[in-house]
Amino acid sequence: MASSLPTSMAIPISQPSPTLNRCATRRINGTVSRFRSNCVNCSIQTDLSPESNRLFDVPVLTCSEAIDRLRTTQKASKSKQQYLAMYSSIFGGITTDPTAMVLPIDDHIVHRGHGVFDTAAIIDGYLYELDQHLNRFLGSAAMAKIKTPFDRDTIRRILVQTVSVSKCRVGSLRYWLSAGPGDFQLSPSGCHGSSMYAIVIQDHSPRDDSGVKVVTSLIPIKAPQFAVMKSVNYLPNALSKMEAEENGAYAAIWLDDEGYVAEGPNMNVAFVTKERELLMPKFDKILSGCTARRVLTLAERLVKEGKLKGIRVGNVTVEEGKKASEMMLIGSGVLVRAIVQWDDQIIGDGKEGPISRALLDLVIEDMKSGPSSVRVPVSY
Numbered sequence: 001m002a003s004s005l006p007t008s009m010a011i012p013i014s015q016p017s018p019t020l021n022r023c024a025t026r027r028i029n030g031t032v033s034r035f036r037s038n039c040v041n042c043s044i045q046t047d048l049s050p051e052s053n054r055l056f057d058v059p060v061l062t063c064s065e066a067i068d069r070l071r072t073t074q075k076a077s078k079s080k081q082q083y084l085a086m087y088s089s090i091f092g093g094i095t096t097d098p099t100a101m102v103l104p105i106d107d108h109i110v111h112r113g114h115g116v117f118d119t120a121a122i123i124d125g126y127l128y129e130l131d132q133h134l135n136r137f138l139g140s141a142a143m144a145k146i147k148t149p150f151d152r153d154t155i156r157r158i159l160v161q162t163v164s165v166s167k168c169r170v171g172s173l174r175y176w177l178s179a180g181p182g183d184f185q186l187s188p189s190g191c192h193g194s195s196m197y198a199i200v201i202q203d204h205s206p207r208d209d210s211g212v213k214v215v216t217s218l219i220p221i222k223a224p225q226f227a228v229m230k231s232v233n234y235l236p237n238a239l240s241k242m243e244a245e246e247n248g249a250y251a252a253i254w255l256d257d258e259g260y261v262a263e264g265p266n267m268n269v270a271f272v273t274k275e276r277e278l279l280m281p282k283f284d285k286i287l288s289g290c291t292a293r294r295v296l297t298l299a300e301r302l303v304k305e306g307k308l309k310g311i312r313v314g315n316v317t318v319e320e321g322k323k324a325s326e327m328m329l330i331g332s333g334v335l336v337r338a339i340v341q342w343d344d345q346i347i348g349d350g351k352e353g354p355i356s357r358a359l360l361d362l363v364i365e366d367m368k369s370g371p372s373s374v375r376v377p378v379s380y
Contacts, residue, residue: 080204081205082201082202083200084167084168085165085200086101087158088196090104096165104181106183108178108179108181108182111184113232114188116143116146116176116232117174118134118136120133120159120172120173120332121171122163122169122173123368124170125377126367127163127375128370130156132290138152144179144229146178148194149177155196158196158198159198160376166200169380171202173199175198177195180193181195210338211339211350212249212329212339213248213249213340214252214253214264214327215253215342215343216255217240218243219240219252221236221256224284227263227286229287230287240254261281261316261317266333267289268289268291268330269321269330270328271326272327272328273320273325276308276309277308277309277310279313279324280296280312281315281316282315283313291331291335295359296313299359301362307354307358308355322345324347325355326348326353327339327348330359335364336363338351338353
């Protein structure tokens with residue numbers, strides 16, 4: 001099949017040689033040496049000496065060939081997540097073919113991390129806290145100096161319609177705004193315009209509500225200007241999560257520049273004090289979690305029932321946190337998950353506490369039968 005590249009870009013291909021058999025030669029200090037490649041997709045039979053013009057035997061694919069290979073790779077994937085539908089402003093529509101769920105390589109969200117994102121849960125055919133997440137999404141875009149390609153109502157309609165096309169009734173909707181494609185420069189001044197993407201994900205991983213261990217993170221926390229923005233720059237978050245896993249823990253807890261408890265890699269933290277007060281770190285230096293804020297509202301019911309004496313948002317010292325009766329992670333992915341150990345300190349009696357369980361039950365109930373302010377119906 002003919003190459004889709006211009007003739008000037010064609011790659012000269014060496015002919016197979018049984019004597020080389022995936023070996024190549026190179027000249028080091030005037031001596032020709034041989035090395036063997038680990039490539040499994042092609043036989044490398046290349047002379048890399050200066051006298052040779054032959055190159056690696058890398059196939060040059062047509063568009064259809066590249067897509068066929070991508071589809072084959074995706075079919076071989078054993079991921080527990082299924083991508084049911086994707087919207088892209090680049091092609092101006094929704095696709096249900098995972099092979100087409102791609103981004104331009106020169107989009108600044110890819111090579112510069114100039115983008116923001118957010119997520120909304122899908123439960124029983126409703127989008128949970130879509131408007132709350134969308135407000136934060138647009139606020140993050142403004143902080144990142146990304147002009148939205150559509151107004152808020154249009155973005156909202158696109159998101160709801162993408163879920164509708166997916167037929168997903170339990171899953172999650174994740175969406176991004178980017179400075180857009182155009183070049184590989186640092187400034188987005190050469191971009192054609194901002195871009196928007198959204199994808200519906202169905203995850204078949206079994207839910208686990210058991211108590212977890214956390215450690216104090218040694219990865220530097222993001223500066224407040226970037227921590228309060230939900231951008232795609234999640235390298236510190238990913239390293240923090242890996243740090244926890246390397247230490248046999250579920251998550252690592254960040255401390256702020258003053259040593260107060262901040263947040264987890266992608267969730268907020270909360271405590272129940274010995275005085276039965278729900279305590280949560282302030283949001284001025286960390287991400288304002290939509291689920292965390294909803295928990296603060298739902299927890300008022302526990303105060304009325306006498307299960308909690310009060311609710312407070314403020315600075316939390318490490319000593320205060322480790323002496324708490326209960327500690328928990330809160331976020332759209334975990335909802336409410338009890339922490340039973342922080343570093344070497346057992347929290348409470350080392351088991352999930354009654355307030356953590358009660359708050360989880362309240363969030364699940366809210367997702368399934370809460371008010372219209374937090375549940376947006378999807379027409380399938």
